[in-house]
Amino acid sequence: MRKQILFSVALLLLSILSSVSVVAQDVIPQPNNISYSKGYFTLNKGLKAVTNLTGQDFKVLNQFTSDDMDMPLISMKKPSKAYNVRLICTGTALQATQAQDSARLQGYELEVSPKSITIQSLTPTGLFYGLLTLAQLEKGRQIPCVKVKDTPRFPYRGLMIDCSRHFWTKKFIMKQLDAMAYFKLNRFHWHLTDGGGWRMEVKQYPRLTNETAYRTQSDWVKWWMEKDRKYCPVGTPGAYGGYYTQQDIKDIVRYAAARHITVIPEIEMPGHSDEVVYAYPELSCTGKPYTQSDLCVGKEKTYTFLENVLKEVMQLFPSEYIHIGGDEAERRTWNTCPDCQRLMKEHNLKNTAELQSYFTHRIEQFLNKNGRKLLGWDEIMEGNLAPNAAVMSWRGTDAGIEAAKHKHHVVMTPQQYYYLNMYQDDPMGQPKAQGGYTRLDKIYSYNPLPMTYKGTDVEKYMDGVQACVWTEFISEPDHLEYMLYPRLFALAETGWTKKPTGYVDFHKRALVNVERLKKEGYHVFDLSKEKGPREESRSITTHEALGKPVTYLGRYSEKYRAEGDSSLVNGLRGDWGYLEGRWQGFIDSTGMDVVVDMGKITDIRDVEVDFMHMYDVVIYAPESVTLMVSDDGKNYKTIDKVNPGIKSNVPYLLYPYVWKGNVKGRYVRMKALSREPDAWIFTDEIIINRK
Numbered sequence: 001m002r003k004q005i006l007f008s009v010a011l012l013l014l015s016i017l018s019s020v021s022v023v024a025q026d027v028i029p030q031p032n033n034i035s036y037s038k039g040y041f042t043l044n045k046g047l048k049a050v051t052n053l054t055g056q057d058f059k060v061l062n063q064f065t066s067d068d069m070d071m072p073l074i075s076m077k078k079p080s081k082a083y084n085v086r087l088i089c090t091g092t093a094l095q096a097t098q099a100q101d102s103a104r105l106q107g108y109e110l111e112v113s114p115k116s117i118t119i120q121s122l123t124p125t126g127l128f129y130g131l132l133t134l135a136q137l138e139k140g141r142q143i144p145c146v147k148v149k150d151t152p153r154f155p156y157r158g159l160m161i162d163c164s165r166h167f168w169t170k171k172f173i174m175k176q177l178d179a180m181a182y183f184k185l186n187r188f189h190w191h192l193t194d195g196g197g198w199r200m201e202v203k204q205y206p207r208l209t210n211e212t213a214y215r216t217q218s219d220w221v222k223w224w225m226e227k228d229r230k231y232c233p234v235g236t237p238g239a240y241g242g243y244y245t246q247q248d249i250k251d252i253v254r255y256a257a258a259r260h261i262t263v264i265p266e267i268e269m270p271g272h273s274d275e276v277v278y279a280y281p282e283l284s285c286t287g288k289p290y291t292q293s294d295l296c297v298g299k300e301k302t303y304t305f306l307e308n309v310l311k312e313v314m315q316l317f318p319s320e321y322i323h324i325g326g327d328e329a330e331r332r333t334w335n336t337c338p339d340c341q342r343l344m345k346e347h348n349l350k351n352t353a354e355l356q357s358y359f360t361h362r363i364e365q366f367l368n369k370n371g372r373k374l375l376g377w378d379e380i381m382e383g384n385l386a387p388n389a390a391v392m393s394w395r396g397t398d399a400g401i402e403a404a405k406h407k408h409h410v411v412m413t414p415q416q417y418y419y420l421n422m423y424q425d426d427p428m429g430q431p432k433a434q435g436g437y438t439r440l441d442k443i444y445s446y447n448p449l450p451m452t453y454k455g456t457d458v459e460k461y462m463d464g465v466q467a468c469v470w471t472e473f474i475s476e477p478d479h480l481e482y483m484l485y486p487r488l489f490a491l492a493e494t495g496w497t498k499k500p501t502g503y504v505d506f507h508k509r510a511l512v513n514v515e516r517l518k519k520e521g522y523h524v525f526d527l528s529k530e531k532g533p534r535e536e537s538r539s540i541t542t543h544e545a546l547g548k549p550v551t552y553l554g555r556y557s558e559k560y561r562a563e564g565d566s567s568l569v570n571g572l573r574g575d576w577g578y579l580e581g582r583w584q585g586f587i588d589s590t591g592m593d594v595v596v597d598m599g600k601i602t603d604i605r606d607v608e609v610d611f612m613h614m615y616d617v618v619i620y621a622p623e624s625v626t627l628m629v630s631d632d633g634k635n636y637k638t639i640d641k642v643n644p645g646i647k648s649n650v651p652y653l654l655y656p657y658v659w660k661g662n663v664k665g666r667y668v669r670m671k672a673l674s675r676e677p678d679a680w681i682f683t684d685e686i687i688i689n690r691k
């Protein structure tokens with residue numbers, strides 16, 4: 001008996017030693033179930049692999065194994081064990097077509113021993129993902145012996161690229177599709193139309209591209225700010241722009257499909273349509289281009305136009321979902337337009353939100369009639385959400401949760417985590433980005449589905465996650481890649497891995513994959529040189545004013561209240577961005593006007609305050625900063641006044657106000673005035689010291 005127990009313990013130890021469940025060292029996204037054992041399989045030259053896939057599925061997989069792994073495939077009805085590498089599809093043709101919408105059908109099992117590799121899946125998609133894991137495990141033609149049983153957390157893992165504000169070539173898009181596939185992303189949301197220019201050839205409406213795909217200058221910000229900005233006809237010498245021909249689109253859709261990526265086109269409506277109402281002014285409320293972004297939703301001809309455009313879209317894009325935008329419609333001209341007003345009366349619509357909702361319902365009916373589904377930004381929930389619509393939650397996460405609770409499919413793309421046009425490191429060392437600071441670890445920290453939603457409709461209807469990159473400030477391909485990678489890795493992992501292994505482990509794997517992408521010719525943010533959080537924000541700053549009462553003579557905005565009245569004396573300094581709840585924002589004409597009560601008459605030797613300047617979000621260093629002291633809180637003596645003189649168009653800096661001297665007083669008052677009525681002042685702490 002005793003012998004038997006010892007024998008069992010020995011067996012157990014042996015199995016622990018020879019098969020250890022650990023993280024896959026270099027693989028992103030981390031597989032859900034992986035265990036290593038001793039030894040390696042060597043990818044010898046001339047190695048052949050066999051699969052039971054046929055036709056297009058075989059062709060696609062063979063191209064990948066031949067090109068990327070130097071391992072051509074043979075198609076065989078019953079893959080013979082005589083071959084060392086076998087890729088076996090066990091599901092039906094119907095399951096293959098359903099894979100994009102089912103996490104289960106995207107799963108695979110991979111087993112590597114010193115003598116053989118087997119990948120099994122219900123679908124060609126799963127086999128593809130098994131191969132990608134294999135490719136990422138490979139080091140110097142050797143693959144460690146593993147057993148992997150892996151299914152993604154969500155069926156939808158996407159990336160959106162804004163191709164309107166700046167135009168990206170077909171070749172560039174294909175290069176990003178390669179990287180997306182490598183990290184097992186499977187939706188490319190193609191933002192094809194917006195005020196920056198219409199980018200899709202539409203045969204029935206050639207003016208869309210002929211008249212608006214080009215503009216007078218490449219820099220979108222400069223162009224957009226011009227009083228008389230202009231689109232230019234195709235062929236205008238020196239004009240900036242471009243568009244995708246229908247052939248280009250077919251090529252991209254096919255290229256993506258070969259990588260198990262569905263392309264979801266976005267045709268913006270009824271807002272963000274400046275270019276449409278320029279090309280076809282009769283589709284606007286006023287008939288005057290350059291004066292509104294919205295289509296007129298009261299005119300029948302708008303619906304005819306959109307249906308005709310969508311017919312061509314549906315011919316080119318097999319995606320079940322068609323994205324119709326729906327965000328940020330101004331709804332301004334609808335208030336006075338006779339057509340819009342008539343429609344509102346006719347249908348008893350109480351406000352313009354309900355008018356937009358009427359519009360979305362009609363577009364949805366058209367798409368549904370044609371066997372497609374509507375996807376839109378979360379504004380489509382205002383009014384009354386169309387019955388079968390899916391929602392992309394970008395203004396935070398609440399809208400997505402709410403939509404899922406009401407049994408609408410949802411994709412989470414909250415801007416504070418997943419907008420990759422924000423800064424990723426100290427903005428002073430970064431190319432220009434949009435206001436906001438989204439470091440890799442912040443993206444990694446986002447959990448779209450906390451435990452509280454387990455087993456609820458929120459879990460059931462949450463399809464997945466998506467990163468978005470808007471290109472107002474991004475005009476060069478290298479710059480765009482720099483914004484995407486490595487941050488896209490974190491999204492890929494959140495979308496795939498059910499139990500994250502933690503940021504420290506992820507960071508190690510991200511460093512490896514940064515190098516891999518660099519080797520492949522991608523222009524990647526060098527994670528190894530990341531500065532990380534602002535030094536001052538990492539620990540509590542102690543000073544004499546800590547915890548003292550503060551009176552606001554110029555009130556902060558509730559939207560950017562940070563920690564309210566205690567915020568400027570709580571020792572917590574802000575990070576590089578203004579959205580993390582430490583920077584306090586002032587927008588009133590009184591500016592920032594704050595009194596710190598030191599409790600008793602105090603020797604004051606040193607006052608320091610940082611002001612943020614972030615041009616793109618109209619946070620400006622102040623026009624003037626005045627420092628005053630008082631013994632009674634009524635009569636103040638000015639001891640310093642400075643005009644920082646920072647040019648407003650400097651992209652980003654932190655202006656350090658410092659006063660050093662020797663003064664006595666109980667009340668310390670700091671007044672900072674804004675340089676323009678609509679500009680914000682942001683500060684994080686008033687540091688007061690006695691020496």
Ligand code: ACM
Pocket residue numbers: 327328377394
């Ligand atoms: C959006 O960022 N307007 C969807």
Ligand code: ZN
Pocket residue numbers: 284285295296297298299333334337338339340
């Ligand atoms: Zn109208």
